[in-house]
Amino acid sequence: MILEAALLFVRPGCEAEFEVAFRQASPYIAMTPGYLGHELQKCMETGAKYLLLVRWETLESHAIGFRDSPRYQNWKQLLHHFYDPFPTIEHFESVRLGS
Numbered sequence: 001m002i003l004e005a006a007l008l009f010v011r012p013g014c015e016a017e018f019e020v021a022f023r024q025a026s027p028y029i030a031m032t033p034g035y036l037g038h039e040l041q042k043c044m045e046t047g048a049k050y051l052l053l054v055r056w057e058t059l060e061s062h063a064i065g066f067r068d069s070p071r072y073q074n075w076k077q078l079l080h081h082f083y084d085p086f087p088t089i090e091h092f093e094s095v096r097l098g099s
Contacts, residue, residue, distance in 0.1 A: 004054040006087040025078040028071040034061025
């Protein structure tokens with residue numbers, strides 16, 4: 001499993017509108033093959049900061065399966081105008097800690 005993580009800085013004062021748009025955009029990502037789930041967390045200290053976590057089967061599920069799809073264009077149209085600055089997306093994999 002791959003974990004995609006993004007800190008989203010939403011333009012101040014647009015938080016409620018962003019959350020509505022995010023609910024509308026969520027089905028677009030959820031329809032992607034290799035998608036395992038996602039969650040959006042709102043920062044308690046900085047109200048216009050969010051953490052997006054998306055679980056994917058593989059990196060390609062996100063980088064190609066979603067990003068190269070028409071669904072991504074819908075996602076982008078609904079959400080990208082809220083970000084300032086545009087987020088950096090990073091991908092993580094589990095570290096085996098035992099033997």
